[in-house]
Amino acid sequence: GENVEQHPSTLSVQEGDSAVIKCTYSDSASNYFPWYKQELGKGPQLIIDIRSNVGEKKDQRIAVTLNKTAKHFSLHITETQPEDSAVYFCAANLYGQNFVFGPGTRLSVLP
């Protein structure tokens, strides 16, 4: 089955700097890669996703890149703000089947 690894587990950056979180997956059949932001006591919120036929996707300060050959994908947050502080989860799946989540990254943006 699918296995998703995520690094780093914790990340602290200064406000305004960029943050990068990386994930690797094992099942080459996976074709959908979402990123979720989870604030304390709340459910995960989708912030960006990418499908296997695309190499990069950007939405304002957030971007995701996918390298299918190497089976890894990354989340990039630019111009970080304190409200970006949260736990971020990557996930991978073959569309229509259940997700496998990474272990999460706790991002702290220091003012």
Place this chain on the structure above:
Amino acid sequence: GAVVSQHPSWVICKSGTSVKIECRSLDFQATTMFWYRQFPKQSLMLMATSNEGSKATYEQGVEKDKFLINHASLTLSTLTVTSAHPEDSSFYICSAETDFGGYTFGSGTRLTVV
């Protein structure tokens, strides 16, 4: 669009009692819903997949007689934790497959069994 409403957001119950958690898709029909469990500072772990009108598919190690899932309509799935024990205390989250090819999550339910 594609909102999943999950209730209650938190619940405290006594050992031995049962608790029902509801997930409703508000503006779309959810043929498939997923139920996850999350322990503090850990990732989400899939418990079961429910398909409208059929029996849920449980992940290995999840007791189907303890965690009863019902998906009787295209907009409602319920998870009932039966004979709850303190070790069942956790954060439970549902998600649904949306019409436009994505997935959306409920806000979660924090269950505390005392």
